[in-house]
Amino acid sequence: MPAPGAPSTGVGAPPRHVAIIMDGNGRWAKARGLERTAGHREGVAAARRAVEAARDLGVAYLTLYSFSTENWRRPAGEVRDLMGLLKQFIVDDLPRLKEEGVKVRIIGDKENLSADVKALVRRAERETEKNTKYNLQIAFNYGGRDELVRAARAAAEAVKRGDIDAGDIDEAAFGLFLDTAGTPDPDLVIRTSGERRTSNFLNWQAAYAEYVFTDVLWPDFDATIFADAIAEYNARERRYGGVGGA
Ligand code: IPE
Ligand code: IPE
Numbered sequence: 001m002p003a004p005g006a007p008s009t010g011v012g013a014p015p016r017h018v019a020i021i022m023d024g025n026g027r028w029a030k031a032r033g034l035e036r037t038a039g040h041r042e043g044v045a046a047a048r049r050a051v052e053a054a055r056d057l058g059v060a061y062l063t064l065y066s067f068s069t070e071n072w073r074r075p076a077g078e079v080r081d082l083m084g085l086l087k088q089f090i091v092d093d094l095p096r097l098k099e100e101g102v103k104v105r106i107i108g109d110k111e112n113l114s115a116d117v118k119a120l121v122r123r124a125e126r127e128t129e130k131n132t133k134y135n136l137q138i139a140f141n142y143g144g145r146d147e148l149v150r151a152a153r154a155a156a157e158a159v160k161r162g163d164i165d166a167g168d169i170d171e172a173a174f175g176l177f178l179d180t181a182g183t184p185d186p187d188l189v190i191r192t193s194g195e196r197r198t199s200n201f202l203n204w205q206a207a208y209a210e211y212v213f214t215d216v217l218w219p220d221f222d223a224t225i226f227a228d229a230i231a232e233y234n235a236r237e238r239r240y241g242g243v244g245g246a
């Protein structure tokens with residue numbers, strides 16, 4: 001049996017899939033005496049840099065955690081700002097992403113987003129679905145537990161309809177019910193801002209990912225920090241429960 005999330009890449013090669021928990025926008029703003037929303041705006045600029053850097057570093061899949069199912073707990077004004085920034089990002093960047101051959105996918109619970117956000121998200125996915133050069137996943141209204149519950153429900157419904165037998169649900173079959181179906185598991189998860197927790201991100205998919213935590217606040221993220229994280233990843237030995245090499 002292949003190891004879970006077995007790497008596609010050899011030693012020293014870039015990770016195929018990097019997922020990033022973009023954290024620290026609020027603290028970045030606070031340190032400058034600015035409103036949190038200014039930090040979120042700078043965060044979008046950092047996300048653009050990350051997309052460019054990933055491509056330049058040879059990373060084929062990039063997933064950015066931009067709004068969690070728990071982020072609804074924030075003040076209504078901040079939630080509104082974050083929704084607005086996602087919309088703005090799609091409107092401003094979609095033409096360039098299309099041109100550059102980027103396939104965009106939004107993972108998370110899309111049903112509970114407002115009609116205008118839903119429409120934009122669908123447009124971004126539809127207009128880039130044939131692109132193959134590079135893959136950008138945006139985790140929006142995403143929670144790992146929420147995703148697993150929705151997948152379990154969808155699998156149960158498929159069994160009820162008679163489409164599959166319950167006994168045929170193994171890890172691979174279950175993975176097809178997740179938002180990330182068809183996407184390889186992340187090899188590397190980076191979290192900025194010094195927090196060392198996963199905050200409900202890709203609980204299933206990151207089972208064997210390497211984690212790199214950096215104290216840099218997200219708006220300060222750049223290609224050098226990205227390359228440093230990949231270097232740290234490359235220095236590690238992934239064992240998948242085995243005894244390793246050397
Ligand atoms: C990350 O920055 C953006 C989101 C979670 C939406 P934060 O807004 O969490 O910034 P801090 O953690 O308060 O500094
Ligand atoms: C995680 O950051 C979610 C995103 C980056 C979108 P949070 O700032 O929401 O996480 P906690 O609250 O510190 O765990």
Ligand code: MG
Nearest residue numbers: 023024025026
């Ligand atoms: Mg935070």
